[in-house]
Amino acid sequence: MAPLARRPHGGRITPALRPSLEPVQQHGPTDRGPGYAPDARTRPRELWLAIHLPELLLDSLRDAVRALPGQPPVAVVDLERNGRIVRACEARVQAAGVRDGMSVNAALALVPGLHTLARDPRREHQLLEAVARHGVRFTPRVSLEPPDGVLLEVRGSLRLFGGARQLCTRLQQELAAALGATVRFAITPAPLASLWFARAGLLGSRPVFVRNRDELAARLAPLPLGCTRWPQRPIDTLCTMGVRTVGECLRLPRDGFARRFGHDLLAQLDRATGRVQEPRAAYALAEKFAARRDLEPEIGDTARLEHALQPLLDELCQFLRDRGRGVQALEVQLRHRDAPVTRVRLRFVQPIGAQPQRMAELLRERLARLVLPQAARNVRLVSGPLIDLQADAIELFAHDRRESGENLPLLVERLRARLGNAAVHGIECVPEHRPEAAWRAVEPALLPKKKSARPTTRTATHAITPESRRRRPLWLLDVPEPCAVDRLVLEEGPECIESGWWDGHDVARDYYVARNPQGSRLWVFRNRREVAGPRWFVHGWFA
Amino acid sequence: MAASIEQLLQQNSARLWRAREPGSGTAAAAPASLPTGYAALDRCLPGGGWPRQGLIEILSDQRGIGEVRLLLPALAALCRDHDAAADVYPPPRSAHAGSAMLPHERGSGGWIAWVSPPYRPYAPSLAGWGIDVARMLVVNSAGTTEWAMDQALRSEACSAVLGWANPRDPQSLRRLQLAAEASRSLAVLYRPLQAGLTPSPAVLRLALLGNGVDDGLQVRIVKSRGGRPVTVSLGH
Numbered sequence: 001m002a003p004l005a006r007r008p009h010g011g012r013i014t015p016a017l018r019p020s021l022e023p024v025q026q027h028g029p030t031d032r033g034p035g036y037a038p039d040a041r042t043r044p045r046e047l048w049l050a051i052h053l054p055e056l057l058l059d060s061l062r063d064a065v066r067a068l069p070g071q072p073p074v075a076v077v078d079l080e081r082n083g084r085i086v087r088a089c090e091a092r093v094q095a096a097g098v099r100d101g102m103s104v105n106a107a108l109a110l111v112p113g114l115h116t117l118a119r120d121p122r123r124e125h126q127l128l129e130a131v132a133r134h135g136v137r138f139t140p141r142v143s144l145e146p147p148d149g150v151l152l153e154v155r156g157s158l159r160l161f162g163g164a165r166q167l168c169t170r171l172q173q174e175l176a177a178a179l180g181a182t183v184r185f186a187i188t189p190a191p192l193a194s195l196w197f198a199r200a201g202l203l204g205s206r207p208v209f210v211r212n213r214d215e216l217a218a219r220l221a222p223l224p225l226g227c228t229r230w231p232q233r234p235i236d237t238l239c240t241m242g243v244r245t246v247g248e249c250l251r252l253p254r255d256g257f258a259r260r261f262g263h264d265l266l267a268q269l270d271r272a273t274g275r276v277q278e279p280r281a282a283y284a285l286a287e288k289f290a291a292r293r294d295l296e297p298e299i300g301d302t303a304r305l306e307h308a309l310q311p312l313l314d315e316l317c318q319f320l321r322d323r324g325r326g327v328q329a330l331e332v333q334l335r336h337r338d339a340p341v342t343r344v345r346l347r348f349v350q351p352i353g354a355q356p357q358r359m360a361e362l363l364r365e366r367l368a369r370l371v372l373p374q375a376a377r378n379v380r381l382v383s384g385p386l387i388d389l390q391a392d393a394i395e396l397f398a399h400d401r402r403e404s405g406e407n408l409p410l411l412v413e414r415l416r417a418r419l420g421n422a423a424v425h426g427i428e429c430v431p432e433h434r435p436e437a438a439w440r441a442v443e444p445a446l447l448p449k450k451k452s453a454r455p456t457t458r459t460a461t462h463a464i465t466p467e468s469r470r471r472r473p474l475w476l477l478d479v480p481e482p483c484a485v486d487r488l489v490l491e492e493g494p495e496c497i498e499s500g501w502w503d504g505h506d507v508a509r510d511y512y513v514a515r516n517p518q519g520s521r522l523w524v525f526r527n528r529r530e531v532a533g534p535r536w537f538v539h540g541w542f543a
Numbered sequence: 544m545a546a547s548i549e550q551l552l553q554q555n556s557a558r559l560w561r562a563r564e565p566g567s568g569t570a571a572a573a574p575a576s577l578p579t580g581y582a583a584l585d586r587c588l589p590g591g592g593w594p595r596q597g598l599i600e601i602l603s604d605q606r607g608i609g610e611v612r613l614l615l616p617a618l619a620a621l622c623r624d625h626d627a628a629a630d631v632y633p634p635p636r637s638a639h640a641g642s643a644m645l646p647h648e649r650g651s652g653g654w655i656a657w658v659s660p661p662y663r664p665y666a667p668s669l670a671g672w673g674i675d676v677a678r679m680l681v682v683n684s685a686g687t688t689e690w691a692m693d694q695a696l697r698s699e700a701c702s703a704v705l706g707w708a709n710p711r712d713p714q715s716l717r718r719l720q721l722a723a724e725a726s727r728s729l730a731v732l733y734r735p736l737q738a739g740l741t742p743s744p745a746v747l748r749l750a751l752l753g754n755g756v757d758d759g760l761q762v763r764i765v766k767s768r769g770g771r772p773v774t775v776s777l778g779h
Contacts, residue, residue, distance in 0.1 A: 407698045407699050407700035408653075408654055408680075408698075408700040410698060410700070411680075411694060411695060411698035411700045411701075412680070414694055414698075415682055415684070415691055415694060415695075418684075418687070418690075419682070419683070419684050419687070419691070422683075423682060423683045423684060424680065424681070424682050424683075425680075425681050426676075426677065426679055426680060426681070427664065427666040427669075427676050427679050427681060428666060428676060428677070429666045429667050429670050429676055435665075435667075438666070438667050439663070439665060439666035439667060440666075441681070444654070444680050445677045445678070466670075466671045466672075466673065467671070468671070469667045469668055469670055469671025469672075470668065470671040470672060471671075472665060472667050472668040472671065473607075473665060473668060474611050474612065474664065474665055474668050474669065475606070475607075475611070475660070475661065475662035475663065475664070475665060476662060476663045476665040477662055477663070478662075478663060516607075518605055518608075518753060519605070519608055519753030520605050520606055520607030520608050520753060521607045521608075521609075522607055540662070540665065541606045541607035541662065542607050542609070542612075543606060543607055543608075543609065543610050543611035543612065543662075
């Protein structure tokens with residue numbers, strides 16, 4: 001029974017030698033074949049700064065608290081188990097004896113003037129994201145740990161900001177000034193350990209700083225198990241066993257621990273002690289552009305509106321240029337004195353970067369058809385989510401712009417702006433026997449697929465030959481039209497098509513190629529089912 | 544003086560009207576054309592195929608006589624042409640005897656726009672005729688067909704623009720012809736037979752008649768810049 005925190009090599013290895021020694025012992029440099037997986041001890045060292053927001057619930061509602069008249073004592077409550085339960089409260093309320101998990105009535109009995117606010121998970125998450133956005137200024141690697149933690153990988157940033165203490169001080173000041181949030185920090189090589197230290201908050205306001213992975217197990221030892229946020233049951237079980245701290249937990253036998261409490265908890269212990277690396281999902285900035293402009297005087301005609309929007313478009317393009325990103329959707333909101341907001345949505349076929357001309361052109365097309373209910377008082381331009389632009393190689397000798405296909409998106413946008421989205425589409429073959437289901441309208445293929453778009457690929461897989469397809473008409477009617485068959489000459493057929501019983505649109509038809517007295521060729525069918533009404537229909541023209 | 548006329552001929556071959564001359568001497572200077580895929584029709588058209596600049600009008604009242612099939616060999620060549628240019632060099636000889644492209648005409652790949660077609664262009668059939676359906680762009684713009692065609696022609700995104708409309712206003716026809724002249728796309732406008740009675744700026748006007756007996760199609764060249772009115776019978 002090896003202890004959980006077993007060191008792999010018995011004795012302690014000096015940090016300077018460690019990175020070079022260990023991989024050689026484990027797997028020689030020669031067997032770094034394709035199956036070589038980087039071990040926890042060979043990867044580049046990381047330092048994770050955990051930001052814990054101990055008063056997230058209160059902090060997220062700070063605006064609401066500030067708006068209350070007369071500064072009453074405040075508690076945040078949550079609806080749970082058929083009653084309202086106190087989830088967080090101010091220090092002075094706590095001093096009166098109110099604890100988390102108390103019912104509202106009990107809290108009101110202790111603090112008669114208590115003002116309760118319902119918790120708002122959306123604002124809590126917004127606050128967390130705001131913290132993450134501040135974190136991006138310190139390091140590009142930021143990860144969210146909902147509900148109340150943010151992790152920053154700061155190893156590369158320590159020197160720039162003058163050491164861990166400087167960095168923490170600066171981050172704390174920024175967060176306090178911008179968000180008014182109370183935060184606790186910890187820096188260790190393992191993200192999970194950082195979170196545990198930050199939640200435990202052992203050393204008062206001084207942040208925990210562990211530089212070396214080998215020290216982790218020893219430093220984690222005094223932490224109470226509560227900081228791990230494991231489910232209540234295993235913690236209770238461990239308590240009855242007399243295990244109350246992480247250190248005592250680490251001394252338990254590995255296999256027995258896994259059997260009793262599950263592999264998940266064991267894996268967490270391994271991650272916290274740095275035995276196993278923990279991959280973190282990176283937080284991506286979800287930014288949008290929004291800008292508004294008051295119109296003075298109010299504008300009632302769309303031509304002048306277009307001029308008024310131009311500075312906003314320029315601002316948007318500068319915004320996109322700074323970030324090197326693009327947008328696919330824009331919305332113009334026009335506010336009126338009495339009427340509801342007029343919204344004009346623009347959608348580009350592809351994400352586009354800073355192209356004021358193209359945006360303005362599309363906007364002009366849309367505004368020209370807009371009827372304003374009233375003069376607009378102010379205008380707002382809001383972008384959809386920012387999208388990474390795809391870098392395209394420009395062909396050096398391309399002289400024909402048709403070949404690159406770069407103009408098609410513009411054309412499709414322009415046509416759609418006037419005719420509507422559904423009016424412009426591409427078409428596609430579908431391997432299906434029913435004629436009306438053998439094609440469908442699709443988004444126009446913006447860049448031609450070189451190989452797969454060839455008709456031969458599909459014919460090969462579905463055993464449909466070009467000859468059999470030529471027996472299909474070039475024009476297909478959306479709805480077959482009843483016709484009189486007596487004046488037609490049936491030239492080919494019948495071709496029986498009976499299919500589709502599984503989706504409720506089953507057909508049983510005999511198709512013929514027919515010719516009318518004027519010499520036109522039609523595709524007609526006779527309904528094989530005995531139903532009332534006409535039995536012969538035209539379904540297409542061999543145009 | 545003779546030199547300056549020669550210069551004029553060299554400079555602006557597209558705008559310059561010239562009577563068709565038999566022999567290959569002037570054929571090189573004639574505007575680029577796209578073989579129709581029908582040898583009999585090619586022989587009657589100045590330039591030996593569909594003019595690639597300028598509007599083509601196809602006048603027909605009947606449906607289902609092969610009015611679209613008339614264009615399919617050329618459209619298929621436009622699709623194939625792009626593939627050939629992208630994939631292999633030299634391009635493989637195409638199946639149609641007349642549609643082997645000159646090297647400078649390659650790179651005409653683009654979309655084929657169907658503006659306000661009377662029915663649905665049926666993808667399986669188009670694929671059967673060798674047309675790359677991924678490059679079709681269907682635009683349903685009843686009432687604004689001329690505008691949509693104009694946009695498609697000006698965008699340089701399409702290698703062919705087919706439209707179904709009957710513009711009554713000579714101005715819009717004129718505008719369409721100018722746009723077709725300026726672009727290298729094949730521009731085809733389908734109109735009723737009745738429209739043949741009024742003049743049109745189109746470079747080529749064809750009237751189609753089914754012969755009522757078999758699959759044949761009678762093509763009457765009503766107007767062709769540099770050609771003579773003539774009737775051709777095509778068997779499918």
